[in-house]
Amino acid sequence: MTGRAKGLLFTYLRDWVVDTRGQGVWDEELAAAPSHVREVYDGIILASSWQPMKAWNGIVDSYFGNRYPDPNAGMAEFCAHLGERELTTLVRLVLKMGSPEFMLKRTGFLWKRYFSAGTFGAEEIDKGHWRLWLECSADPDHTAGPLTCTNGPAPWLERGMALAGADGTVRHVECRYSGSPRCEYVARWKSTK
Numbered sequence: 522m523t524g525r526a527k528g529l530l531f532t533y534l535r536d537w538v539v540d541t542r543g544q545g546v547w548d549e550e551l552a553a554a555p556s557h558v559r560e561v562y563d564g565i566i567l568a569s570s571w572q573p574m575k576a577w578n579g580i581v582d583s584y585f586g587n588r589y590p591d592p593n594a595g596m597a598e599f600c601a602h603l604g605e606r607e608l609t610t611l612v613r614l615v616l617k618m619g620s621p622e623f624m625l626k627r628t629g630f631l632w633k634r635y636f637s638a639g640t641f642g643a644e645e646i647d648k649g650h651w652r653l654w655l656e657c658s659a660d661p662d663h664t665a666g667p668l669t670c671t672n673g674p675a676p677w678l679e680r681g682m683a684l685a686g687a688d689g690t691v692r693h694v695e696c697r698y699s700g701s702p703r704c705e706y707v708a709r710w711k712s713t714k
């Protein structure tokens with residue numbers, strides 16, 4: 522099965538680069554990206570469409586690899602921006618009414634909004650201490666590549682926990698691309714409610 526990524530990720534990335542670096546930088550980077558990436562951007566990208574996962578990994582690898590001494594830092598910056606934009610009024614309201622636990626249990630649902638491949642799970646280890654994991658193969662042609670699993674979920678979950686009244690951190694501690702069977706995340710927080 523071919524893994525897919527939601528169209529809105531591609532347009533958010535393009536708009537963010539154009540807004541922060543200018544159209545010229547985007548055009549240059551798109552020209553330098555693999556042809557299968559350019560094919561996606563040459564078409565009309567609807568926010569709700571599903572695009573090849575390989576193209577998502579391709580554009581983030583080439584853009585952040587070319588433009589940042591530390592590609593993870595660039596990707597983390599973009600993901601924080603995306604989180605701000607995507608945690609809409611409605612989502613904020615729901616999170617505000619819920620607890621951190623309520624939000625962490627829904628990570629799988631949030632993941633599926635963006636990626637067709639991979640399953641998120643979450644379990645409580647102790648009060649204010651949870652483990653989360655992403656199960657899927659380590660195959661950047663079909664599943665989230667290392668830039669995405671390392672920098673995507675954590676800042677989102679941290680922001681969501683803050684909205685749910687918890688001051689905490691989420692760290693990506695094990696990775697499929699470093700030989701682990703699944704990516705693992707550790708969430709820790711103190712309730713501020």
Ligand SMILES: [Zn+2]
Pocket residue numbers: 667670671693695696697698704705
């Ligand atoms: Zn990972």
